[in-house]
Every structure is written in C-alpha cells, then in structure tokens.
Amino acid sequence: MQLSRRQALIGATAAAALPLIKSEAAHAEAPAATRQAASFYRYKVGDVVVTAVSDGAATFPIPDNFVINASKDQVNTALEKAFRPKDKVTIAFGPLVLNVGGKVVVVDTGSGAGAYAKSKGAIGQFGVNAAAAGFDLSKVDTVVISHFHSDHVDGLLTADDKPAFPNAEILVPAVEWKFFMDDGEMSRAPAGRMQAVFKDNRRVFDALGRKVTPYEWGKDVAPGLLAVETIGHTPGHTSFVLSSGNDKVFIQSDVTNNPDLFARNPGWHVFYDQIPDVAEATRRKIYDMLVAERLKVQGYHYPFPGVGNIEKDGAGYRVVPAAWNPSI
C-alpha cells in the first residue's frame, strides 16, 4: 500500500457516517522516544520479592569456536529456528536483587560501571537499573556470587575500583575461591582467556582487600537461598534454590548460556565452559530435574526478565517465559 494518508482518509471519508477530519495544524510536537525502559521486573516467591535487574546485553558476530563442538552454520540454524538474527549472538546478563527477611541480597553483579562507560551503556547497566528500581547499593546487606567470570564479579567494583556495595558481606563459592585465588592453579592455567580470568579475579578481590566469605554447597547463603553445586562451567560454579512458603525458583546461573542455543542443544559446549563434559552432564541433569519438577527457573543469560519454565523439545529443552505481570 503506497497510498498517502490523505488519500486513505478521503477513501475513509467516502464510506463514513460522520467524517470530521481534524485540522493538521492542531497536531502537536512529537515527544522523543529514544530511551529504553529501565529494565527491571519484580515477582514474588512466597514472601520474597525478586527483582530481576538487567545488566544489559552484548551482541557480537559469532566468534570462531563460540561453540567448540558445533559449526557456525549449525549456530545459524539454531538462531533462525528461534527467530533471532543470523550471524550474531546476543548474550543478556541478569543479576537479581532479593528482598528477603528484611535484608537486601544481590545475586551476581554484572560487568560494572567501568564496562557501562566503555560499552556506551550496552552492558554494566545493573547500577542504573537498580537505582531506577529504588535500590541504593550502599544499603545492600549481602552479595552472593555464583562464579568468578567477569560478567558476574566485575560489578563488585565501581568505575574507579572502589567497593560498589560498601556495606555488604560478599559471599563467594568456597571451591571457586580456592581454585581461582590459588597461585599454583594460575601458573598452570593456559595463556589467553584463562590467564585473564585469574588476573581479573585478583584485580577485583584485591580491591576489596580480599574481604569475602566463602560459602559451601548444600547450605543457605541467605534466608531460603540454598547454594547448589552445578560445576563444569567453572570448578566452583553454583546455582541456587530460592524457597519461601510453597513457592520456589531455581536460579540456574550459567548452567546454560543463551538458551536458544544451549538449552535447545544441551550437548553444545560454549567457549566459556571450563570443563565442557562436566558442564554438559550438569546441564542435562539440572534441565531434566526442572522438567520433571516443573520448577520455575531464572537464567542469568536468558533474555530479560529471565524467568520461566523448561519443557522438553526434541533432543533438547526450551524455555517458556513466564507471563509478565504488570502489577505486583
């Protein structure tokens, strides 16, 4: 249809009972609509208020070896099947804030304010979105870290490397802490990305004076927030079960990265999985459990707001997003 609006209205007028076309002069100036909504979303798990606070998303051409056991063509086929654009990958980042038992608990921190400036706001949005959601990071009681990759720990620091949560206790997986802060492990790690992970953890935790509280699996790290071993992605990778009353949600951390690729294809090994076979075994075990128990799941790398359920889909799984609740 290439008819002009005037032609369209003339046509409409001919068919109309009471055509009263307003004067063009009355039309007012259009306001700008250039900023995305502050991407936070609240839902309740029993008495706990969960706020999913987006840290943004990164989009980049599919790197070589992004999936170490699948070709770029296979990745493109999976993207097409999920109605995502071809030849590029988008990874979303989703820290959480929990209001639980009178405390404010943050689960993972995003890439931090330094990355926000560097990426021109694409990532490192957590601070901005948390503020929009009414949270003051200086009043956070507890920060729980799932594992030691930069998109989870770098947000512990401000852009000038000061503590971003100055009054919070920082809880880290004991196994992860032991592995990544061990100088022997660092000396044996391959050059390149693995060395960078070790160095980044020293940068972050040294800036905090290494004042952290390592936690163990099988124990609550906050009221109703149970730490669960889900290793493979890293040696100390941790998920959580948040329970309150009869309700619960499984916080999967990085059991899968982008679910269009790695829930649909649980046998695919993302470049970031440190122990790929163990990560895959964990993924299959956890996703089978999520299906069998019909357990709600929150995914760090799911598209915002990142909460849904899992169903079997052929040889893999599919995330069924929860329906957005416009009230709480």
Next chain:
Amino acid sequence: MQLSRRQALIGATAAAALPLIKSEAAHAEAPAATRQAASFYRYKVGDVVVTAVSDGAATFPIPDNFVINASKDQVNTALEKAFRPKDKVTIAFGPLVLNVGGKVVVVDTGSGAGAYAKSKGAIGQFGVNAAAAGFDLSKVDTVVISHFHSDHVDGLLTADDKPAFPNAEILVPAVEWKFFMDDGEMSRAPAGRMQAVFKDNRRVFDALGRKVTPYEWGKDVAPGLLAVETIGHTPGHTSFVLSSGNDKVFIQSDVTNNPDLFARNPGWHVFYDQIPDVAEATRRKIYDMLVAERLKVQGYHYPFPGVGNIEKDGAGYRVVPAAWNPSI
C-alpha cells in the same frame, strides 16, 4: 535445607581461605520493593519507534462458556501445558504508541482511567505507563482504534468522561463505526453483553461529540500503518501492518485473545468472538501467513511486551516472544 544462615556461614568458614564475616550491625535498612516497573518497552521497525505500553492485565476464575466450544478441563489442560496457573485466566492488554514521521500515533487505548481506579490499578494502566515512557497524551496526533470493545475504546476518555487525547484525530474502522452506531443493529442485538457493547460505544463516542474519522481497509491510516480487514472477532475488526524500510510487524489486535489458549488452539472460540466461525477462519489464515512469512507480530492480548514470532505447534500455533533488548 533448614540450616540457619549462621550455621551455613560457619560451615563455609571452615572451608574458607580467608573468612572475614562482616558484622551484622553494618547491615542497613532494606528499601521497599513493592511496585512493579512501569511496563513499557521500545523497539524499532525501520525508522519507526514502537513503544508497547501495557494497560495492565486482568485475572479471573475461568467463566462458564469462556471458550464456547471447549470445556473448563480442556482450558485447564492448555493452561498447564503453558505453565500458567490453573482455574483462572489472565488477559493482558497492550496498546501501542508509534513515533512515526514526526507524529505520535496511539493504537488502541486500553480500559481508561476510570477502570484504573475501579480495578485498583490492575487495568487502565495505559495513562500511567505512557507518562512513565515520556508521552504526553495531549500531544498525541492520532489515535487508531482496531475495534469497538471496551478494553480498546474506553481509554479514549478520562475518568470524568473528557477526551483523553484532546488534540488527536480519532480514526475508527468504517465498518465497525457503521455497525455499532446503527440504532437498528442495536435494537436487534441480544440482551446482555452485546447490548452493553452498543451502549458503551454510545457513551464513549457521544462524549467525543462523535468526532471521529472512519477509515477503510487496504489504506494507510498513518505513514506506513496499513489497515487490514481481519473480521470475525467483531464485524469491523481490524489489524495493521506497520512497515518502514525493509522491516515490518503485523499488529494482530484480537485475532487471538490469550495466545496460550487461542493460538495453541485456533479452533477454540472465545466468548468475545462475535462471529465465531469467521473469527476462526481469519485466525487460521492470518497465523498461516505469519508462519509462512516469518513475520514479526504484536498481539494486544499477548503477555507484555507482546511482540514475537509464530511457529506451527501441532495442530495450532505458538508465540515465540522476541528477546528483550535492554537498550534501543
């Protein structure tokens, strides 16, 4: 796990390299987290900025005859399959605001400020969420109505029955206008809900002095916004194709109601479909087209933000939600 947080931390401490548990006294007061995010979401279609602005959602026990040709048990089975709660239905409402060609165009208006007060904010949220998105309703140039049900037209008025868009041209489907404003049609309509629809339209449009511009199908009602006949839900029910550059989105209005029920089961006739067989034929034709063309679709009754793609799913269809983009 019923271990206390203290026990958990003692356990963690035992395994820890550098356990430094912060004093409980340092923990600050938790801020409240009681309000949902203002539910608006922006995306681009070519040069056009689309802002999906939630009008809220209504949740109610499954009414008798909600699906006139399926039982409550069948509805519950569909809800369970979609991981939604049983025994109740949630219907979301999603007007749009388009920034197109220097103009601000609103597509459908929600249930209005009167309903907002009456429902304690559950529905009628459009005004509040549009304001949060930076829109001033007095600066809206054009309002396009898809059909004449109250959840689409009542937002044309303020809570005290004044024009909610005082400077906008109001475009209505010519066939819908002719049908619902015809006193003969009204006199022949069944008592109950159908009479109420006729009366509501007189209330709304009389308050506007019947100053509307009827439009015809097959013509643009705003730059790049083509009106498409999709009758059956009502006699003049209209969808839209928004096109800009190489990009487009199909604005389906009420071709399906809640997609977990009526996209999955296109043969089901929702109580609100006025000419059920015609509505079903339209639904199947449009959804087959959306699948064949892989065309992006925006649904008024899809969960917010209501944009996605359609895939075949057995004998029905399934909405694959678009991935939320935390930037624009």
